[in-house]
Amino acid sequence: MSVLKITDVSKIFAGPTVAVDNFSLEVADGELVCLLGPSGSGKSTLLRMVGGFERPTSGLMTIDGDDITHLPPERRPTGMVFQSHALWTHMNVFKNLAFGLKLRGLPQDQITEKVEAVLELVGLAGYGTRGVNQLSGGQQQRVALARSLVLEPKILLLDEPFASLDQHLRERLREEVRDIQQRLKITTLFVTHGQDEALAMADRIVVMRDGRTEQIDRPDVVYREPQTPFVAGFIGTMNLIDGEVSDGRFARADFGLDIPIPDGQATLAIRPEALDLEASETGVAQVHRVTDYGTHGLVDLDLGDGTRLKSMVGHPDLFSAGQKVNLKPRAMAAYRDDARVYWS
Numbered sequence: 001m002s003v004l005k006i007t008d009v010s011k012i013f014a015g016p017t018v019a020v021d022n023f024s025l026e027v028a029d030g031e032l033v034c035l036l037g038p039s040g041s042g043k044s045t046l047l048r049m050v051g052g053f054e055r056p057t058s059g060l061m062t063i064d065g066d067d068i069t070h071l072p073p074e075r076r077p078t079g080m081v082f083q084s085h086a087l088w089t090h091m092n093v094f095k096n097l098a099f100g101l102k103l104r105g106l107p108q109d110q111i112t113e114k115v116e117a118v119l120e121l122v123g124l125a126g127y128g129t130r131g132v133n134q135l136s137g138g139q140q141q142r143v144a145l146a147r148s149l150v151l152e153p154k155i156l157l158l159d160e161p162f163a164s165l166d167q168h169l170r171e172r173l174r175e176e177v178r179d180i181q182q183r184l185k186i187t188t189l190f191v192t193h194g195q196d197e198a199l200a201m202a203d204r205i206v207v208m209r210d211g212r213t214e215q216i217d218r219p220d221v222v223y224r225e226p227q228t229p230f231v232a233g234f235i236g237t238m239n240l241i242d243g244e245v246s247d248g249r250f251a252r253a254d255f256g257l258d259i260p261i262p263d264g265q266a267t268l269a270i271r272p273e274a275l276d277l278e279a280s281e282t283g284v285a286q287v288h289r290v291t292d293y294g295t296h297g298l299v300d301l302d303l304g305d306g307t308r309l310k311s312m313v314g315h316p317d318l319f320s321a322g323q324k325v326n327l328k329p330r331a332m333a334a335y336r337d338d339a340r341v342y343w344s
């Protein structure tokens with residue numbers, strides 16, 4: 001059952017800039033969907049429209065069947081957490097969380113009960129009397145999350161909530177938020193331009209480009225079966241090589257396998273972990289650099305014309321700069337005119 005339904009929504013800013021272009025999406029009950037895309041692809045604008053902070057130029061949005069397209073934020077069953085948490089620094093943690101409940105006219109004992117429960121949920125039990133400025137960045141972001149959750153929204157909207165935090169804390173918080181989201185089974189729309197975050201947290205990822213959907217799928221599917229060269233290049237590390245295919249063979253480099261598509265231009269996509277190397281004095285590529293990461297190695301290769309490729313290897317000590325190698329892809333995809341025409 002879908003809770004949130006976005007149908008043909010567009011947002012055109014003066015300029016004109018088409019920030020969101022005829023976008024449709026259904027989010028199921030309890031699902032966490034990540035909007036992932038490069039800067040300017042319209043993620044934040046879309047999220048802000050769902051939260052009521054931006055008015056769509058056209059289109060329809062419903063929550064549980066009710067039209068919310070033109071409702072102000074406070075009349076929607078949504079809770080939004082912003083990148084900069086926007087907590088009230090002149091109030092302590094408890095008051096920050098209690099504020100919205102007070103506006104709703106809840107009695108004090110219920111307010112206290114709900115605030116304490118949500119502080120416990122985000123791992124900040126006992127922090128109620130702390131000033132916001134006496135908290136670390138990560139704790140402040142937990143309070144911001146708690147402030148949304150305490151109002152028990154049907155849909156949680158998160159706009160790059162970890163962007164200002166360091167890598168280590170970001171990884172911890174995304175696990176915590178995912179745990180909380182799953183425990184509460186709260187339907188969540190999450191904006192990020194971090195692919196790791198999307199792959200780690202999402203039930204489904206919407207890859208956005210120029211205000212449109214490039215692909216919607218489960219994280220593993222987006223990673224393994226990117227439908228367009230844009231998605232292939234955007235998610236994870238990918239070797240993308242343009243060239244001609246003729247009689248099933250890639251003209252620029254012999255990969256030793258047939259690519260069964262009609263002759264013509266193609267973009268090949270091969271993951272570094274799917275590109276095996278075989279040392280050979282007549283190899284088609286030359287090793288440029290070998291980096292040993294301990295758990296694995298990364299070999300940078302040159303196809304001879306300046307094209308760089310990467311191969312992930314289990315034994316980096318077998319390779320050295322200047323060495324010639326043959327390329328043995330175990331899996332690849334071929335794209336033509338922005339569509340996937342072959343994959344193995």
Ligand SMILES: Nc1ncnc2c1ncn2[C@@H]1O[C@H](COP(=O)(O)OP(=O)(O)OP(=O)(O)O)[C@@H](O)[C@H]1O
Nearest residue numbers: 013014017019038039040041042043044045046193
């Ligand atoms: N208030 C505004 N007025 C005019 N143009 C805007 C406004 N807000 C956003 N835009 C434009 O709309 C487009 C989409 O912006 P948006 O912020 O939604 O992208 P984003 O994918 O969230 O990017 P980022 O990851 O950098 O936050 C951009 O071209 C942006 O310049």
